[in-house]
Amino acid sequence: MSDAILSVRGLSRRFGGLQAVNAVDLDIPRGKLLALIGPNGAGKSTTVNLLAGVLAPTAGRVVLDGRDLTGQPAHRVAAAGLVRTFQNGRLFKRLSVLENVLVGAHARHATGFASAVLRLPGFRAEEKALRESALALLDGLGLAADAERAVGELPYGKQRKIEIARALILAPRVLMLDEPAAGLNSGEVEELIAYVSELRGQGLSILLIEHNMGLVMRLADRIAVLNFGQLIADGEPAEVRNTEAVIEAYLGRRKGAHAAH
Ligand SMILES: Nc1ncnc2c1ncn2[C@@H]1O[C@H](COP(=O)(O)OP(=O)(O)OP(=O)(O)O)[C@@H](O)[C@H]1O
Ligand SMILES: [Mg+2]
Numbered sequence: 001m002s003d004a005i006l007s008v009r010g011l012s013r014r015f016g017g018l019q020a021v022n023a024v025d026l027d028i029p030r031g032k033l034l035a036l037i038g039p040n041g042a043g044k045s046t047t048v049n050l051l052a053g054v055l056a057p058t059a060g061r062v063v064l065d066g067r068d069l070t071g072q073p074a075h076r077v078a079a080a081g082l083v084r085t086f087q088n089g090r091l092f093k094r095l096s097v098l099e100n101v102l103v104g105a106h107a108r109h110a111t112g113f114a115s116a117v118l119r120l121p122g123f124r125a126e127e128k129a130l131r132e133s134a135l136a137l138l139d140g141l142g143l144a145a146d147a148e149r150a151v152g153e154l155p156y157g158k159q160r161k162i163e164i165a166r167a168l169i170l171a172p173r174v175l176m177l178d179e180p181a182a183g184l185n186s187g188e189v190e191e192l193i194a195y196v197s198e199l200r201g202q203g204l205s206i207l208l209i210e211h212n213m214g215l216v217m218r219l220a221d222r223i224a225v226l227n228f229g230q231l232i233a234d235g236e237p238a239e240v241r242n243t244e245a246v247i248e249a250y251l252g253r254r255k256g257a258h259a260a261h
Pocket of ligand 2: 044045046
């Protein structure tokens with residue numbers, strides 16, 4: 001697809017004898033949301049780790065808007081604009097909400113840790129701008145009033161939103177969300193859907209990994225389906241939902257198939 005912002009070709013990763021991701025091709029259309037679904041253990045999080053530079057692929061290519069990012073370390077990939085949230089959030093529970101969002105930003109910026117410690121003038125100006133962006137993001141997520149509170153004191157639903165803010169402070173060109181709705185109640189899922197729709201409305205390209213099919217069907221422009229590391233379908237939601245192989249993988253009719261939760 002020519003208007004893909006992210007193109008993935010032949011992406012593969014082996015863990016010992018297990019081919020966790022097997023020759024996967026994906027295209028994320030610019031400004032659209034691609035949902036990556038599949039049963040437990042299908043290779044979804046491994047795919048995100050490969051794209052984010054957290055894991056090195058055994059084969060394949062990752063190209064972000066014409067720029068080959070294959071094999072680049074995570075901080076370079078994030079700086080290029082391909083940013084992810086974690087399936088199991090990694091927040092600093094004792095730090096404030098604002099500090100947690102800012103921690104994400106410091107990994108990327110040129111004036112890094114050393115100047116933060118030395119409090120150089122360039123750092124102070126940048127820090128002020130970053131704080132303002134972080135507060136604006138928190139405001140958009142309904143978390144402005146909680147900015148100074150310790151993350152550990154907040155309910156789980158709010159903690160999940162902070163993970164998204166921490167990714168967005170990096171000003172991604174492609175945002176990868178790994179099971180953002182896991183553990184959320186139905187009201188929180190509705191808020192998440194509204195927020196993700198708004199991000200896409202602003203032109204952000206999104207890769208969404210999710211088990212909640214209702215959410216996937218409401219948000220996805222396209223759906224790609226993984227099963228045992230292989231892509232078994234990729235297309236428009238209505239088309240993918242009726243694909244025989246997808247129904248089999250999800251209902252576990254085929255011998256050895258996993259059941260989705
Ligand atoms: N670091 C690792 N070392 C060895 N095996 C791994 C590693 N990470 C993942 N795997 C295996 O690779 C396969 C794919 O795992 P992955 O976490 O990508 O699945 P998933 O689709 O994200 O599943 P879930 O829906 O449960 O999150 C699984 O069999 C898993 O046990
Ligand atoms: Mg996973």
